[in-house]
Amino acid sequence: KNQVEQSPQSLIILEGKNCTLQCNYTVSPFSNLRWYKQDTGRGPVSLTIMTFSENTKSNGRYTATLDADTKQSSLHITASQLSDSASYICVVEGSNYKLTFGKGTLLTVNP
Amino acid sequence: DAGVIQSPRHEVTEMGQEVTLRCKPISGHNSLFWYRQTMMRGLELLIYFNNNVPIDDSGMPEDRFSAKMPNASFSTLKIQPSEPRDSAVYFCASSFWESEQPQHFGDGTRLSIL
DSSP states (O other), X not given: OOOEEXXXXXXXXXXXXXXXXXXXXXXXXXXXXXXXXXXXXXXXXXXXXXXXXXXEEEETTEEEEEETTTTEEEEEEOSOOGGXXXXXXXXXXXXXXXXXXXXXXXXXXXX | OOOOEEEOSEEEEOTTOOEEEEEEOOTTOOEEEEXXXXXXXXXXXXXEEETTEEEEOTTOOSTTXXXXXXETTEEEEEESSOOGGGOEEEEEEEEOXXXXXXXXXXXXXXXXXX
């Protein structure tokens, strides 16, 4: 069964600190892995998309890594800001463009 | 540019009533997706369309749910009759029909069935 597991479920950090969110998946076949940011009351917004051959991709202060051998990904946030408070969702695309979603990590950045 | 537009943003109705959720995808996108999000299960794909044709509706929970896409700029998700367990946030997303294309989500309809 295709699954995407994220950890931790929630995380609280102080503004300016770095953090790393984890994602493990069992989706097969694998097409690509995406990270989305979802603000409260809003729809998810795409941060990065990585294919099998890519092992890192950045979007501003967000850097995603992918290890396709171990089926693990991480999202690193540098110099966190209050606006980074959101849920971060890991999504894996398999065959036929079908996406499998993780349940997300809820990040709270406190001043 | 206008993003994906969903209406209504909030809907509260009594069980047994018919509920219709609406979505206008981004102009030019040829794929449209309906999702349901709950605390327990996260985001779940209900159905998706390519060029207005339903491709996979295996995520539709039961016959009470139906979706249509009469043209490239409009889709509806209907629940009839509604039940309290249908309470969730329903998202519509659109994209180009190619791998690695990001899906653009609307801001959802928060549905409460009393």
